[in-house]
Amino acid sequence: MGDFQVKKQSKKYDAVIIGSGAGGGMATYVLANAGLKVCLLEAGPMYDPAKNSCQLNRPWDSPRRGASTKFRPFGDFDGCYWGWEIDGEPYTHVGDTKWEWWRARMLGGRTNHWGRISLRFGPKDFKRKSIDGLGDDWPIGYEDIKPYYDKIDRLLGVFGTNEGLENDPDGIFLPPPKPRLHELFIKKAATGIGIPVIPSRLSILTKKINNERGQCFYCAQCGRSCKVYADFSSSSCLVIPAMKTGNVDLVTNAMAREVLTNKEGLATAVSTLTKTMARNTKWRVKQLSLLPARAKAQGYYSIQNRHGIRTVSLIQVTWLENICMIPPGRAWEDTFLPYLTANDTMKME
Numbered sequence: 001m002g003d004f005q006v007k008k009q010s011k012k013y014d015a016v017i018i019g020s021g022a023g024g025g026m027a028t029y030v031l032a033n034a035g036l037k038v039c040l041l042e043a044g045p046m047y048d049p050a051k052n053s054c055q056l057n058r059p060w061d062s063p064r065r066g067a068s069t070k071f072r073p074f075g076d077f078d079g080c081y082w083g084w085e086i087d088g089e090p091y092t093h094v095g096d097t098k099w100e101w102w103r104a105r106m107l108g109g110r111t112n113h114w115g116r117i118s119l120r121f122g123p124k125d126f127k128r129k130s131i132d133g134l135g136d137d138w139p140i141g142y143e144d145i146k147p148y149y150d151k152i153d154r155l156l157g158v159f160g161t162n163e164g165l166e167n168d169p170d171g172i173f174l175p176p177p178k179p180r181l182h183e184l185f186i187k188k189a190a191t192g193i194g195i196p197v198i199p200s201r202l203s204i205l206t207k208k209i210n211n212e213r214g215q216c217f218y219c220a221q222c223g224r225s226c227k228v229y230a231d232f233s234s235s236s237c238l239v240i241p242a243m244k245t246g247n248v249d250l251v252t253n254a255m256a257r258e259v260l261t262n263k264e265g266l267a268t269a270v271s272t273l274t275k276t277m278a279r280n281t282k283w284r285v286k287q288l289s290l291l292p293a294r295a296k297a298q299g300y301y302s303i304q305n306r307h308g309i310r311t312v313s314l315i316q317v318t319w320l321e322n323i324c325m326i327p328p329g330r331a332w333e334d335t336f337l338p339y340l341t342a343n344d345t346m347k348m349e
């Protein structure tokens, strides 16, 4: 494959954020609300629980009766796209270890199906080395972080109870759901032998906290993601509200492959690969996506794989500042292309 020329994206941002999960979503929300112009790059597709969730679907709504696939390892109704294996994104183990990493690819990342258990680090969690010699002490302690936990509780809504426990700090909680009969039995038995039993602490709205989000109606399908936004997900509670500020350009299906730097080593841009797959569809370069090769400036790549799926892989650069280096020609080969070229026939159109 020849060299590549990368077309400049003229708009410059105050911040380019890679990934829209719990971390990237919060960064986007905070910076956009502070007035910064933000570009949010997400490797997966757009996902809005209100429109895309399978909440309340019935078994016969799935051709597999809800059974799992590689795309949805936790079942056809699960709120998370991909997981332990992702087509085109090989995963390696060190030696004969078998440690697996769950990788979501969608707006909101893993928060679309996470457990919603929202616990604070306690004072001891910051100082483990001093306590038992394991790990390292953090340079900060619980009191430094507490104001931010309080802010999060108010912003996102967490239910629970204040218990005054030593290493499970209290919070600013919504009321927990009423305990069910078996929970009352367990509490009674455990309390009798000195084991405290308290309600979970989950980021689920047992009461309305604003007009954007609904209240939980206890369908017990949070893992599918919540259409009324009664649970926390980065997509529903951070990215989608942040986009309403007008300060966020969200680019989906854009996988960051390199942070480009200037001579001083400062970040100037992030280059991404756009990987979009659609059956029998031709995808063309849009303004933000880009990429002709040096040899054929108007061209785009189309790849026909064994299963008849057409894929276009593009390199895109999102600019932070004026100066930006065009990445050297072998940019693609290091990322998706080994997979695609090894398995597919490729032609340039």
Ligand SMILES: Cc1cc2nc3c(=O)[nH]c(=O)nc-3n(C[C@H](O)[C@H](O)[C@H](O)COP(=O)(O)OP(=O)(O)OC[C@H]3O[C@@H](n4cnc5c(N)ncnc54)[C@H](O)[C@@H]3O)c2cc1C
Pocket (backbone or CB within 6 Å): 018, 019, 020, 021, 022, 023, 024, 025, 041, 042, 043, 044, 102, 103, 104, 105, 106, 107, 108, 109, 110, 111, 113, 114, 115, 116, 117, 118, 119, 254, 255, 256, 257
């Ligand atoms: C089944 C399950 C249940 C869980 N339950 C709980 C729980 O109850 N309580 C709790 O505290 N934690 C829980 N977790 C963990 C929690 O979900 C994660 O710690 C949290 O979501 C991590 O946020 P993150 O932003 O780091 O990553 P993610 O949420 O995974 O988001 C990463 C995002 O970055 C994107 N991305 C990755 N690489 C690139 C790239 N190169 N370019 C562009 N985009 C990229 C991905 O597509 C994804 O959208 C659970 C996790 C799982 C899988």
Ligand code: SF4
Pocket (backbone or CB within 6 Å): 055, 204, 205, 215, 216, 217, 218, 219, 220, 221, 222, 223, 225, 226, 227, 228, 230, 231
């Ligand atoms: S938050 Fe409540 S209404 Fe929403 S999915 Fe979970 S249980 Fe159902």
